[in-house]
Amino acid sequence: MLGEYRIEGRRASEIAASVERAVGAGELQPGEVLPPLRELAVYLEVNPNTVAAAYRTLRDRGVIETAGRRGSRVRSRPASTSREAMAVDVPPGVLDASSGNPDASLLPPLERALAEAAARSARRPVLYGAPAVDDDLAALARSAFAADGVAEGPIAVTSGSLDAIERVLAAHLRPGDTVAVEDPGWGSLLDLIPALGLRPAPVGVDDEGPLAEQLARALQDGARAVVITDRAQNPTGAAVSRARAAQLRTLLSGHPGTLLIEDDHGHGIVDLPLHPLSGATDHWALVRSTAKAYGPDLRLAVLTGDPVTVDRVRGRQRLGPGWISHLLQDTVAHLWRTSAVDPEKVAGAYGRRRDALIHALSERGVRARGRSGMNVWVPVLDETGAVARLLHAGWAVAPGARFRLNSPPGIRITVSGLSDDDIVPMADAVAAATGVGEARRYE
Numbered sequence: 001m002l003g004e005y006r007i008e009g010r011r012a013s014e015i016a017a018s019v020e021r022a023v024g025a026g027e028l029q030p031g032e033v034l035p036p037l038r039e040l041a042v043y044l045e046v047n048p049n050t051v052a053a054a055y056r057t058l059r060d061r062g063v064i065e066t067a068g069r070r071g072s073r074v075r076s077r078p079a080s081t082s083r084e085a086m087a088v089d090v091p092p093g094v095l096d097a098s099s100g101n102p103d104a105s106l107l108p109p110l111e112r113a114l115a116e117a118a119a120r121s122a123r124r125p126v127l128y129g130a131p132a133v134d135d136d137l138a139a140l141a142r143s144a145f146a147a148d149g150v151a152e153g154p155i156a157v158t159s160g161s162l163d164a165i166e167r168v169l170a171a172h173l174r175p176g177d178t179v180a181v182e183d184p185g186w187g188s189l190l191d192l193i194p195a196l197g198l199r200p201a202p203v204g205v206d207d208e209g210p211l212a213e214q215l216a217r218a219l220q221d222g223a224r225a226v227v228i229t230d231r232a233q234n235p236t237g238a239a240v241s242r243a244r245a246a247q248l249r250t251l252l253s254g255h256p257g258t259l260l261i262e263d264d265h266g267h268g269i270v271d272l273p274l275h276p277l278s279g280a281t282d283h284w285a286l287v288r289s290t291a292k293a294y295g296p297d298l299r300l301a302v303l304t305g306d307p308v309t310v311d312r313v314r315g316r317q318r319l320g321p322g323w324i325s326h327l328l329q330d331t332v333a334h335l336w337r338t339s340a341v342d343p344e345k346v347a348g349a350y351g352r353r354r355d356a357l358i359h360a361l362s363e364r365g366v367r368a369r370g371r372s373g374m375n376v377w378v379p380v381l382d383e384t385g386a387v388a389r390l391l392h393a394g395w396a397v398a399p400g401a402r403f404r405l406n407s408p409p410g411i412r413i414t415v416s417g418l419s420d421d422d423i424v425p426m427a428d429a430v431a432a433a434t435g436v437g438e439a440r441r442y443e
Contacts, residue, residue: 005022005027005028007019007022007034007035007040007043007044008044009044009054010044010046010050011050012050012051012053012054012057013054013057015040015044015046015050015051015054016054016055016057016058016061016063019034019054019058019063019064020058020061020063023063023074028074029074030074030075031073031074032073032074033071033072033073034055034064034071034072034073034074036071037051037052037055037072038051055072058072059072059175059176059197060175060176060197061195061197062075062193062194062195062196062197062198063075065199075194088387088391088396088397088398088399090396093394094391094394094395094396095394095395095396095417095418095422095426096396096417097395097396097397097413097414097415097417097418097426098396098397098398098412098413098414099398099414099417100234100374100375100398100412100414101296101414101416101417102269102291102292102293102295102296102374102416103349103350103374103416103417106345106346106349106416107293107294107295108294108295108335108340108341109340110295110331110335112334113330113331113332113334113335113338113340114327114331116330116334117326117327117328117330117331117334118327120330121326121327121330126326130323130326132156132157132314132317132318132322132323132324133155133156133157133323133329134157134326134329134330134333136330136333136337137155137157137302137329137330137332137333137336138155140333140336140337141155141288141302141304142155142304144267144288144336145286145304148273148274148276149274149275149276150274150276150278150286150304151276151278151279151284151304152304153278153304153305153306153307153310154304154305154307154310154311155302155303155304155310156302156303156304156305156310156313156314156317157300157301157302157303157323157324157329158287158300158301158302158303158313158317158324159299159300159301159321159324160289160291160299160300160301161263161265161287161289161291161301162188162189162192163301164285164287164289164301164303164313165189165192165227165261165263165287166192166196167313167316167317168259168261168285168287168303168305168309168313169192169196169198169225169259169261170196170316171309171312171313171316172224172225172259172283172309172312173196173198173224173225173259174197175196175197175198176197176198176199177198177199177224177225178198178199178200178201178218178221178222178223178224178225179193179198179199179200179201179223179224179225179226179227180200180201180203180210180215180218180219180223180225180226180227181193181200181201181202181203181226181227181405182202182203182204182205182210182227182228182229182233182238183202183203183204183205183404183405183406183407184205184235184236184377184400184403184404184405184407184410185205185227185229185233185234185235185403185405186229186234186235186263186403187402187403189227190403190405200405201218201221201223202214202405202406202407203215203218203226204407205233205236205238206238207236207237207238207239207369207371208238208239208240208241208243208244209228209229209230209233209238209239209240209241209244209245209248210226210228210240210244210248212244212247212248212251215248215251216251219251219255219258223258224257224258224259225258225259225260225261226252226258226259226260226261227261227262227263228240228248228260228261228262228263228277229262229263229264229265229266230262230263230264230266230274230275230276230286231264231266231267231270231272231274231372231373232265232266232269232270232292232372232373232374232375233372233373234265234373234375234403234412235375235377235398235400235403235410235412236369236370236375236377237354237369237370237371237372237373237375237376237377238369238371238372239266239270239272239371239372239373240275240277241275242273242275244275245275245276245277248277248280249277249280252277252280252281253280253281255281256281256282257281257282257283258281258283259281259283259284259309260277260278260280260281260283260284260285261284261285261286261287262276262277262278262284262285262286262287263287263289264276264286264287264288265287265288265289265291265292266292266372266373267288267289267293267343268290268292268293268294268341268343268346269292269293269343269346269347269350269373269374270343270347270372270373271343271344271347271348271351272347272371272372278304278305282306283305283306283308283309284305284306284309285303285304285305285306285309285310285313286303286304286305287301287302287303288301288302288303289301290332290335292373292374293341293343293346294332294335294340294341298328298331298332299324299328300324300328300329300332347372350373350374350415350416351372353415353416353418353420353423354370354373354374354375354376354415355370356420356423357370357376357413357415357418357423357426357427358370358376360423360424360426360427361376361378361427361430361431363427364427364428364430364431365431366378366427366430366431366434367379370415374414374415374416375412375413375414375415376412376413376415377400377410377411377412377413378410378411378412378413378430378434379408379409379410380400380409380410380411380434381409381434381435382409382434382435383399383400383401383409383410383411384399385433386411386430386433386434387399387411389432389433390411390429390430390433393429393432393433394429395426395429395430397411397412397413398411398412398413398414399411400412411430413426413430
């Protein structure tokens with residue numbers, strides 16, 4: 001059955017585990033059709049309801065998708081296959097412009113902040129029963145949100161942006177619901193959606209953010225939630241403009257039952273103003289991570305939102321990790337209070353490299369995008385070939401497949417590891433790898 005792979009099991013959990021194991025091992029390929037429910041029931045000598053329950057479990061886990069009479073098939077990007085598996089192995093001597101990491105030289109020193117957090121813990125140890133959110137951190141977060149025009153709401157603290165987004169989605173949605181997501185967009189989010197049993201609805205992105213007409217179509221088709229990156233969109237560098245924000249707010253206000261999640265991970269590394277959409281729907285959340293501006297290892301994000309959403313996130317958190325370490329919260333509060341990061345300086349450093357690379361590529365006839373943040377997106381015809389040729393030439397870039405659903409091919413270049421001297425050679429290499437300006441005849 002299904003070629004060389006035999007689905008096994010007598011119970012629904014065993015059948016589902018058999019299929020999921022095969023998908024994870026690559027023995028069942030994306031797009032491969034599973035046997036009709038009744039046919040598999042006869043083959044396994046079980047009740048058809050047992051197979052139906054197994055398929056339902058697989059669908060909810062994001063392993064398969066069902067299409068009525070057309071049957072069930074392995075998802076094109078099953079949840080058991082992470083997009084990070086598409087990462088480029090960077091050999092010695094190759095410059096890594098693929099990882100998406102910040103420039104370590106722009107991260108603030110942590111010694112003093114950590115020492116003061118430890119001293120405070122010694123004076124007032126945090127024990128069971130203490131509030132989940134540090135008062136100082138909450139006050140600083142509220143003040144920053146208010147300064148940027150974010151609607152008023154309570155504060156929660158999570159272990160990074162993805163943790164926050166997962167908790168907000170789980171607070172409102174059920175398996176099978178549809179989430180509108182940016183395309184191209186953050187690969188980890190595109191993995192998370194099917195892993196939660198949810199369905200992604202791709203929405204195109206230009207330099208000013210999600211395209212309103214495509215989001216309108218997704219909402220009309222039944223999307224129950226939307227995730228939008230406010231600034232430094234990964235991988236394109238888009239930033240929601242004032243005009244686009246007005247469009248999106250008007251659109252979302254006509255769908256008040258939609259769950260709105262905004263990811264402002266660019267806070268601290270972008271000097272463009274925030275144009276928040278918060279409050280345009282009944283249920284919303286805006287998330288800010290410390291990863292890009294203060295260091296990925298801090299593993300902390302603050303979120304605000306409507307009271308129901310934040311209360312649900314806090315309640316579920318209490319039944320899991322309980323709270324995010326107050327040592328980390330105190331450390332971040334100290335960094336914020338002392339202005340350890342100068343957003344204009346950091347944004348300027350990334351902006352100079354980003355703009356220089358885009359200009360150099362343009363001079364060579366290569367189109368590229370990157371309005372904010374640390375990434376440049378280059379559309380290409382042959383994604384795999386471009387990545388391979390650049391790697392051979394000494395440059396590692398990220399394949400666009402890590403970030404795409406239906407959008408055309410591309411490559412992502414992270415500029416944080418580039419020096420001024422790298423810009424021209426990299427632009428030359430990209431132009432050569434993408435074949436721009438070449439005209440060849442084959443006999």
